[in-house]
Amino acid sequence: MMDHLARHFNLRDFGGLKSVDGREVRRRTLYRSASLSELAPEHIAAVRHLNIRSVIDLRHNSERETHPTPWQEMGCRAYWCRDYEPAGGRGGLNDLLASEGLTSTAARDLMLRVYPDLTYSSVDALKRLFRTILADEGPLLIHCTSGKDRIGIAAALVLSALEVPRGAILADYLATSRFDILASVAYRRDEPFPPERVEIIRPIFSVDSAYLDQMFDGIIARDGSLEGFFRKTLDLSASDLDAVRERLLV
Numbered sequence: 597m598m599d600h601l602a603r604h605f606n607l608r609d610f611g612g613l614k615s616v617d618g619r620e621v622r623r624r625t626l627y628r629s630a631s632l633s634e635l636a637p638e639h640i641a642a643v644r645h646l647n648i649r650s651v652i653d654l655r656h657n658s659e660r661e662t663h664p665t666p667w668q669e670m671g672c673r674a675y676w677c678r679d680y681e682p683a684g685g686r687g688g689l690n691d692l693l694a695s696e697g698l699t700s701t702a703a704r705d706l707m708l709r710v711y712p713d714l715t716y717s718s719v720d721a722l723k724r725l726f727r728t729i730l731a732d733e734g735p736l737l738i739h740c741t742s743g744k745d746r747i748g749i750a751a752a753l754v755l756s757a758l759e760v761p762r763g764a765i766l767a768d769y770l771a772t773s774r775f776d777i778l779a780s781v782a783y784r785r786d787e788p789f790p791p792e793r794v795e796i797i798r799p800i801f802s803v804d805s806a807y808l809d810q811m812f813d814g815i816i817a818r819d820g821s822l823e824g825f826f827r828k829t830l831d832l833s834a835s836d837l838d839a840v841r842e843r844l845l846v
Contacts, residue, residue, distance in 0.1 A: 597642040605639070606630040606743035606775040611844075613764045619845035622703050622760055625735050626844070628751050630654075630743035631661035632670070633782045639718045644671040649734030653677040654721050654746040663781055665739070674733070676724055681820035691790075693797055706746075711807045712814025715749050716829070723830055725750055726757070730836060732843050743781045744803055749811055756822050757832075757840055762812075770803050777801040 601607040605731035609620040635643065651667045653660060653675065660677060667675040678809040692698065692706075726735055748769045755765045757789060777783055778794070780800055789797065812822070819825040826832045832840075 597638075599758050600769075600805075601629075601639065601642065603774055603776075604780075605632055605635070605653055606633070606772055606780075607737075607739075608642070608771065610644065610755070612766050613755060613758075613760045613768065615759045615845055616761060616787070617845075619760065621755065621760065622844050623844050626751075626754065627737040628743055628747045629737060629739040630747075630775065630777070630780055631659075631663045631741050631782050632665050632739065635666060635670075640666065640669050648672050648737045650728050650736040652721060652725050652728060652736065653720060653740045654738065654750065655741040656681050659741050659804070663741070672737075676728075678720055689800075693800075698796055699798050703797055704804070707804065707807055708801055708810050710745070710747065711811040713819075714746060715753075715814060716818070717827060718746060718749065718838055720748075721755060724752060725754065726830060726832055726836070726840065729754070729840055729843060742772075742777045742801070743775065744777065744801075747808075748772065748803065748808065752808055752811065753822075753825075756843075757826060757837055758844055759808040760840070766805055766808060769808050770805065772803045780823065 607627060609623055610626050610628050611623035613621045615621065624646065624830070627646065632643075649672060651665060651670075651672050651674070653665055657679060658681060665675065671773070725736075725738060737748050738747055752765050752769060755768065762801060777790070783801070815822060815825045819828055826837060827834075
């Protein structure tokens with residue numbers, strides 16, 4: 597069932613990776629996913645078995661209203677989200693996808709610009725994520741619409757705080773390639789995009805190692821280092837980071 601959840605909902609455990617000190621990121625503690633509004637009863641039963649206690653939802657208001665997360669049915673005790681709507685509102689992505697002048701190169705360039713911006717526009721959510729980890733209240737799930745961009749950044753930063761090597765972080769990020777985003781609840785259409793259009797918009801709906809590199813480069817440009825980002829932007833002290841590692845590394 598976990599393989600099914602990964603392929604159809606991008607729901608997966610991102611524990612099990614090795615830190616530079618040889619310890620392993622605790623399994624069955626950190627989960628990531630795309631939208632979960634279409635979980636069937638058998639999926640709900642499988643998710644309840646994961647014993648997830650907290651959900652941190654990085655989606656904006658209209659995404660949550662259209663595809664609500666069944667967190668109570670999933671057996672969770674706490675659900676956090678942020679009250680916001682991105683620039684461009686509901687039509688921003690749709691307008692972009694319908695743009696006649698869009699090219700695949702322009703779409704990829706857009707994503708390369710988006711990742712550093714997403715990191716800093718998600719600071720409130722990232723602070724909440726780390727504070728939830730520090731509270732040590734049980735397994736948690738972080739999710740967005742596709743489980744790719746906002747969650748890719750969040751998961752990469754948690755794994756970075758745990759001193760997981762960049763290559764392993766990238767492999768976790770690229771595992772989203774198993775998930776067909778365009779067929780998911782948030783993006784599938786009554787009339788699918790023609791193949792030639794899919795090729796143009798593919799960079800928007802794909803994982804690309806260069807995107808994550810841009811995130812890390814953006815952090816270094818603004819905060820000098822990952823350590824600087826954790827300390828100055830996320831307000832995490834050295835003792836906080838030590839506590840995160842003690843809770844999540846075994």
